[in-house]
Amino acid sequence: MKRYIKTLAGIIAISLTVTSLFSCSSSKKEESSEETVTEPATTEAPTEAETEEEFRKAEAREEMTITWLSDYDLNPARHEKRSSALEIFEDVFGGKINYVATTADGKYDRLAEMLNAGETVDMFPYEQGAFPEGLTRDLYAPLDPYYEELGMDTGIWDDMQEVIDMYSYKDGHYVIPYSFTNPVVLTYSRKMIQQEGLSDPYELYKQGSWNWDTFMDMMQTFKENTPDGTTRYGISGELGRAALASSGHTVVKKENGQLVNNISDPEIAKAEQMVIDVSQQGLYRSNWLEHFDTDGNILFYAMGTWTLGESNALNDDKDLMIVPFPKSPTSDRYYISCDHNARLLARNSQKGAAVATYIRCERLAATEATFADDKKTAATTPVKSAMGDVKSVITPEQYDALLEFTDPTQVFPIFDFGYGMGNNMYNYKGEGVLYSMEKNLTDGYYASWDNACEAWTGLVAGEVDRFAQ
Template identity: 45%
Template structure:
């Protein structure tokens, strides 16, 4: 195993500095919530490792955001390691959401420096086939125990025999938030307790929503669920619309597992259980039982529901499955085509992975996550409970939760693209939530939606298979 002594020494120094500054700081909102990762670290006497020497190299990072600190923010742990241990730096190349892939192609074709790009759905296989990215095989040692826990994810993304995406973490898991106080009042089971018993499944989910809506007095408006549901429900089956066996893509839209998920969404829509109104936090008016969203909303939701005793669980599992599959994003960095900084990009990925896995930093991250946010008047505007935080951490254990990736989201705009119009949306968009959102001209049944889009999936899949020949 590669020696980690100097890296751990740096992390220890950062944790001590963070603790010291936290004790000495004032109790204002800014003082309590400001990151304390950036510290001065002496590395002259630290032991050398057998990692590549990237001292003095500048890596060009194109993205919507800068990895360097801006305003009064501090350096991340990963950036501190990258600069102070490895002696390299990152230069930001800004782009926009609408032009990012065009800007990347222009820099590649024009010979302008660009080395790193954040992983996005369209990167694989579409971006790879457009000549935007190189594989990381020669630079990242997946046998290193540092990558235990993400190795299977890298295998999941493997394309044409190469590793283009090596996640250093998962992020933004789609989960269901609910109020335990509301459930108790309605006489309903706690989904968390059902989950612990392996009984949190589609059947329990549907029964609870139906009971909640039927318990209404007829004057109040009640919904079983709101938020982002379709994609997570489909992927809770473990099946994907497009499958890949390592050499060939296959259209799997006829999957009976996907069909059962879609028929459940039909039932949810037909019974009026789903609210298409957008909520940025768990509704505090008692109108919605289950709120589907990534946990970014949780601190705000807790503050807006102080007596709600909010909690959250993974999406319910398919009754025909023994496993819970969780829809989530993957934090990864792509190596841009023709970059001569492969070693440096690999070291950046390593720094990110260390920041995600080192116990001392994980402890500090938890401490920061539990700090309440307050406004200028001292009112609490956001918080996460320790119980919530600890339970969410269990979702990242592959022994508890299985991850899913559907290559269909990375096959260009015919397959994925949001236009808010049924006729021009991507196939994956309509498959995920067409039945729930019911944009104009959306069919009422899964059979009709599948029939309309099956040939498009066939065409796209054939095109990508032909590119690989």
């Protein structure tokens, strides 16, 4: 390769990386293994590094040039640093990414149009609704022929094998997640826990005794201790999604290679009945909050970690900590709802090897130990306003805990095919069976899980039958 190309070790040593564990899932750039860092604008002549960048792009190997269709660019904006994944892809493998812009709402139709017109698309973003619904439109190709380029035998995917197998469908693996971010956790105040005479949930988690029973007992005790003139709640936020995931079972499961309606599963029934009990006992506050309650009247806040930095800044006197949603009392494993970061190979792409290589670069950027110190430093550095006020901050202890919560060997990231089976099952506009399971149970629409299950099972069965045809 050209004279200035760095080795992987060199790239890792000099790259400033910022963790995406705490990033909002709606921020598209941050779905990579780290976010880019903006540098001050300058009007100076091009630097040696800028000249080198232009030369590098000109020297990119054609067979490693990928056309990326998305509503966000993987290339850095001017005065931004490249992500570590892109740096490895370009400098080590001679790759290049050509960005084709589309809209968030229209990207699936645009992909179909381009493929049907014979236009080039190689790589497409994975998100919750992309798979397996996209297969009904023949949008993607499996990655199995490119396992060598993915580096499957190099050891970097060893702790992901169970997750990768979970995504296998029909003739192969269309989704191979390289990392997990934004887990739905419970934020709580250790100061409040101590004042109420309760056990620390994180300590219970480490002991393996943080389960639905201890969780319910804590919330009930907190509410029973409500001072006069005050209203207390046990929890707010995404209780429905977190509880369903914690069962370790999915509404749609894979059985003998086929999708199966599993909404009547006994473990799901237990988790959903717990949600109904929380609602009926007045333990759930339905008002939407984007941070941990500053009034000290809600014990737990269930939300993705994109809210954690602001929660800390607004509650700097409460000693906040995080913990996964509790497990079933009969389970020996914790399960969590989170974002699964991946890229999809477009149908008819002639650059499957290049796309697989880029995914490998994302995996390297997410797992290489040499990145760890810089990531932690960047993630735990307070974000301040122009006036010097702290707007967001993550503590080192919280950061270390989140690394554990996104390690599939410690807390397993659940995947339900149902979330990607079209609008009748789920969408962000508040429609579909799974959305109803997340929202309607907490809002008290059903007196029992049996009633809710009876109302929804036919819809799930219909969608499963559609995929079987």
